[in-house]
Amino acid sequence: IYRTAGIFEDITERKQIELALFQEKELAEITLQSIGDGVITTDEKGNVDYLNPIAEKITGWTLSTAKGLPLAEIFQIFNELDRTPMENPVDIVFRERQIVELANHTILVARDGQEYAIEDSAAPIKTQDDRILGVVLVFRDVTDKRKLRNQIFWQAQHDSLTGLLNRREFEKYLENSLVDVNKYNQVHTLAYIDLDRFKIVNDTCGHKAGDELLRQVTLLLQSQCRQVDTLARIGGDEFALLLLQCRMNNAQRVVQKLIDSIQDYRFVWEDKTFNIGVSIGLITLSQESLNQVGVVNDVNWLLSAADAACYVAKNRGRNRFHVYESDDSDLKQQKNTIHWVTKINQACEQNLFCLYYQPVALLQDSHLSNFYYEILLRLKDETHNLIPPMAFIPAAERYNLMPTIDRWVIQNFFSYLSQVKGQLQPYFENLDREICLRGESDTNKADTIYAINISGETVNDEQFITFLQTQLAKFNISPQMICFEITETVAIANLSQAAKLIRQLKDLGCHFALDDFGSGVSSFTYLKNLPVDYLKIDGSFVKDIVSDPLDYAIVEGMNRIGHVMGLKTIAEFVSNSAILDKIKTIGVDYGQGYGIAYPQPLDLPDEK
Template sequence: MINKDLNSGIILVVDDYPLNLEMLCACLLRAEYQVLVADTGELALEIAASQQPDLILLDIRMPDMDGYEVCRRLKASPSTRDIPVIFMTALSETDNKVQGLLLGAADYITKPIHPQEVLARIQAHLSVRHLTQLLEQQVERLQQEIQRRQQVEEQLRQVNTLLEHRVEERTTELLAANTQLKQEIQHREEIEKALIREKELAQITLESIGDGVITTDEQGKVEYLNPVAEQLTGWKNHQVRGQSLSQVFSIVDELTRQPLENPVEQVLHHAEIVHLTHHTLLISREGTEYAIEDSAAPIRDHQGQIRGVVLVFRDVTQSRLLSRQISWQASHDHLTGLLNRQAFEQKIMAAITSAQTEEQNHVFCFMDLDKFKLVNDTCGHPAGDELLRQITALLQTRVRTADCLARLGGDEFGLLLHGCTLADGKEVAETVRKLIQDFRFSWQDQVFSIGVSIGLVKIDGYTPDLSSVLGAADAACYAAKARGRNCIHVYEIQDEERAERHRERQWILEINHALREDRFRLYAQKIVPLNSTTDSKKYYELLLRLVDETGDLVRPMAFLPTAERYNLMLAIDRWVINTFLQNYEQLISQEQEQQTECLYMINLAGSSIKNQEFIDFLKVQLTEHQVIAQSLCFEIPETVAIASLSQTREFIQTLKQLGCCCAIDHFGGGMSSLAYLKHLSWDYLKIDSSSVKEIQTAKIEYALLESVNKIGHAMGVKTIAEFVENPATLEILREIGVDFAQGYGIDQPQRLLR
């Protein structure tokens, strides 16, 4: 009986005999099949490729191309090779049938054709194909769920045309699939066990970590609180399941006290990780406040859909308190609690900006206590500290909330009066002066009257910068002291000149005291070769520092200009030479342990080079230390060399005779002097720092430095670039071909002698 469910297929009939075509088409149409016909092999191949019939009835004997060739081409094409082919033939020889089957034919029908046999065979093969397609679909579904189905798929694709073989192969495949499924089941069981272990481990982790963890569902309802979350919120896990997070997790901004947005709702709305602000407070069920840091992240399933939110937060109350303390200490004076100098300077810069942009006027009062040193020297530092604390408390009673009071250092205070005219500032300063004048400081059995000298500076739209304000205030305060102390002075232009003379006198005293008290220190900074891999010698430049009375290090540019102006460099250069030579054996023993040779570069002032007594002193010292002379190189500034050319030439000759090297320092600032300097016997040329500092951004400076380097090499000397502050500058110098480099980007100066 014909199965009508399978009669909807498309049958291609290929036969060059019209009567056969007519008979077969009538038979197939009665059976409700769709029929395509072809009377040649070429047409059959074309129709099969384009129409994709479900089955092909193919005559073997045709004039242009026989059925075997058509079958061979059908099976060779990926698009038609799976279409079942039934040969129609009048040939009964077994060899012909075998040949057809070997070419991939599914069956054969012997002419004359019997319609019932044709329909039965067609239905059988369509059934087989239908079953095959069902099997392939099943295999494909299995492949999606079980990743290791390639063997099964490969076996299914190898189903041959013979039904017996198909059944046998399918049985084999099912057995293999069963084995595979067992393996998959075992694998899944192992995965489930691993997941259970991971879940248990995650649970233990959640209960053990120091962070609070809250999870919610996709509606923001609480599902879980770990023990830390329970402790910080004041709620138990079983109490809050199913509740809204806002009922459990109450957070506010610690600065404004305003409620903050629910982080879980933010995650659900934006579908991304959310971090709270740095000023978040968690208020527990009991009202306890905790400073917290937290983040909330979506929980997604394997399809990427959000199934909930995890909120992780930690108690940072102590660290935030410590951070505030550190921040406060960084900006406040530890003795008085007032702003320190650095923080106060930020306030002044802000005042300058507001004066320039908002046309506001401010006044800066620079206050220096008049008798602080007397109290300190008479009663000791504890008394001085107590005096500063009492003065601070006294000043705070007269300072407006909008104003800013600071301790600038020592016995100096600063008061910034915001939105204040100069006339009003003078009144405030006078009030402060009288307040301190009337104050009496008692320490043990002694009572002291304390005065204050106040310098006033107006800050308005014409004020250029911070340094001008500080310089003017310092000058005005000095003028107040010069007028007899305990008075007020408003800044005038000539005050700076007087203050500068005062500072110079102070530096003269300080330098002389430092020489007598041995408060100078020698430091050394490395000079490194840039392009040489064979130079094993170590190079250093000796640098000078001064230790002031408070023990702080003072850089040379603070005091050397005064020393040069008032002829103190001779004494300083003598101190440097004496100190270095006296301790040279200690230095050289350290280097000999490392088996390295060293060269030390020492700066000399122009006054020393031109002073015969100093030259004689240097001869004596270097003659006594002939071995040392070979390790010394004296630096002479370009300006000194050109100003005293003949004396410089003689000095260099003397040094050469003693075995020393010579370097010209700050070369490049006066290129016009090259005609004179090229005849001097230099060993090293130190390039002026102004060219080095701007070499990255200024093309002219790059070209100038490159020219100076070439000039040095043309003179037969090694070149050294100073003030190298970063790797980029160092790389440019290496490309140009500079021989050596030094600077804070390479090495920080180190104390030479302890």
């Protein structure tokens, strides 16, 4: 008889624990395989123990081939900026015994050489007694995110057209260079570069051609600069160049090469070829020069000073450079120009400008019936003395303030007309003289013409017509009462745009006058392409008409051609009765000048 002895033990709880642990492990593995982050775990020696599928995809290593290898062998990371190897995060965890994160600009080089921008963290796997069993490394692919961030960052620092640094970023470079000047006594040179005749290309061929010219010029400038120098585009056709560790004598040689290369360059667009030029202003950045002018780290002042020197170079004939010197008389004049910029902006904001009018008289025996008044602009100083236009207009033209001034004149004059209901004409103290010239007049005629001068910048302003239409509607002004004047020089420089604007204005019902006719070149040729109503003969031919037979013949010829073309003619600079008699004999339609009437103030109604 055989007997069997046995011991029975209830292991239900243990099996339940094992099942729970198995289920937790399965859940952990499923989770690790499902998440979008790469996960790698190591043992206490830093050798790979586990990779999830995302980690396999990014590193290029499978779990079977990577298991047991040192982490540094499959997880190779570098600094994105300088390409230097970065310390393995697992080594850092073992040393510091805490969670660590990778530094910014980290890239992972996969097994096949492909690079990924990553973000990651590593944490120790500890027992209850604080013993490290291994490390878990979690990382994610942020390549697209970083590319977008870098793109946005790059765009914030660079000019989108040329790829050069923009003004704001260049100012940072300039600030850093001033630190080196003051701390280490270094010497640098700042160059302010302004293209000559860029506007001709832009106006003749359009903005697309202008953009292409800027791109080509950028490549040309870069080819002539040293690698250590910093080139930026800081305005429409303006560049800045920071010549590091470069004294003025060497800087002059560098910029002369730039000038020569630009001068030899030809820009070709379709069937047209253009030669351009460049004017450059230079200023030394040294402890001595900065202390001399009382500037230590004022970047805006330095750029302004270099700009002023550039403008002097432009005034002296272009295609040259000019060096800033604190006692330079030309620069003092330029600073005075910049001073006018502030006054002009202030005048527009605070209505410090004032309007004048000057009658343009119909001459005796004229078959015309329109009265013509030119609206003129003046500026009052602090003591209410009048400042003539030519004192501030050059500054306004240089710093693109003319459109603002033109709009101020139009808005304020239209406001005046609306409040006198477009019928009451300005009172003239010496109107009897005009009556004598004309025979009989009615100052309340509806066919009175008011002429307003507009600048070349306004001619090229695509929004001007919209602005004008708005003002005409706002103040209920009849377009037939308004005539716009541009000089012949402006018209020639902007021929296609001027012709377009004239047609648009005439479509509205406005009139147009070509001012200073004869002062430009090929006047009659250009006149055929401009559908103007009035031809204002330049005063330089009129003022000596009594004593100079050639001037008499020129005025006579201009008047005859104007009439053949159906234009009304106006003689400027009629300063005395002798000149008046001559132009009446010739048959000019209108006369304007101090011999007929002086400009008089047009009192603007108070704004409501």
